[in-house]
Amino acid sequence: MIDYNHPAVRYYQEVSEQCIHYLSIDGVIFGFHENQLKVLLLRWKNTTEWSLPGGFIRKAESVDVAAQRVVQERTGLDKLYLQQFHVFGEANRYDQADTWARTKLPIQTVKWSERTISIGYYALVEHSKVVPTPDFMTDECCWWPIDNVPSLLFDHNNIINVALGSLRKQIEDQPINHLLPETFTIPELQRLYETILGYPLDARNFYKKIVGSGALERLSERRAGTPHKAPYLYRFKAKHL
Template sequence: MNEEKDTIELMENGHSIYLPHLSIDCVIFGYHEQQLKVLLLKWKNRNRWSLPGGFIKNEENLRTAASRILKERTGLDDIFLQQFHTFGEPTRSERSPEDVEHLSSITNTPLDMEHWLLKRTVSICYYAVTEFSKVDPQPDFLSEQCEWQEIDRLPELIFDHRDMIEEALKTLRLHIYHQPIGYNLLSEKFTLPEIHDLYETILGKALDRRNFAKKLLSLGLIKKLNERKSIGAHRSPYLYKFDKRKYEKALKSGIVLVI
């Protein structure tokens, strides 16, 4: 995808290609070995950070637009994706004249500033989860960096993007009780400590190891394999895997993981 060409098209003919005043922002969470991070973009020549996002093409539905943005930044197709909130406060997307001038200098194109940059934009937000060690983040045409940042050590963010992250994290912590989020964050085969650490990290609280494992097994959400993982002398814990069929059946019948 030629993002420079797309950006020029946006600035010159945005009204004929994209829906006006409506955008998508994506909170992409990454998990790896008890670390939870979020993917951020750093603007070119400015110490400003933002979430990955973009406008919606006229022929796209919302999920298609969000999936396109995710693939551009992560290169991934098969990723858990969930719409969670819409942000539309009247002053949420105000830009200073310096911001507008900066964008103009980067694109080197005439800007329809009144239409695209100086008016209110409503943002539909999605969150996604992935294993961040498998991702090679890619900046867009307007940014110089695209990288994972620790969830509790975020840099200064533009507009209401910090609020978006906080709302996404709150939603993720609710959904993990009744969504198959772990499929994207663990290997196909995993140990009980590994899935326990995943839930503890996302929920941000300690969980009783024994009760947590008993609950997963009693609901049939995971199954024990006749295989062990060798992780050192005298340490060979059993491996487990998600029972996807039972998990999906449990979700449809309204079973919630209470831990």
């Protein structure tokens, strides 16, 4: 017997009526905090299972607008940098029976899609501005270090890996200032690059390259409270934001 009051059933009914069938959005929301690249994850209700934020595309909205909505609802941010990075459309993306069993949803009474194609977007956000917000299907929304992500539902571990690979390949062309506060030091910017790339950079070469790019403006203020000589603060010039 179908429990029409169950949130999963209500959600399925909404998707069936208002959304494009078999097509979804998965969002990889990157943040940088305490010298770690982090990703925002959701823990499903009454389980220890985690997944990426995601959702379906409404019939009256564009794909980009749907992605903005999905990420905005989880972060509380209305100004977002989003990059579409891949379409996940393999015929067998994951073990359907095992995955739905882990969610503890009443799939015995609901005919869920046998196959869904997912459009992946990654977002670059400033960690301190995010208000992590779970949805009605989840109990918790929080940051996980990229190197410590658990085994996720669906094929979401693979989606994160593909998103990170895409960010690494395009790092020179991406506005990574979205991951930083407005002002920062050159060593702090270097640590961000190293965290994304996954390997150390030579400090002198990095300084020459980043300052020589003309993208930064040096301020008169210095970073107080550092163990060595207080470094100058910088910010990205407006045309590079």
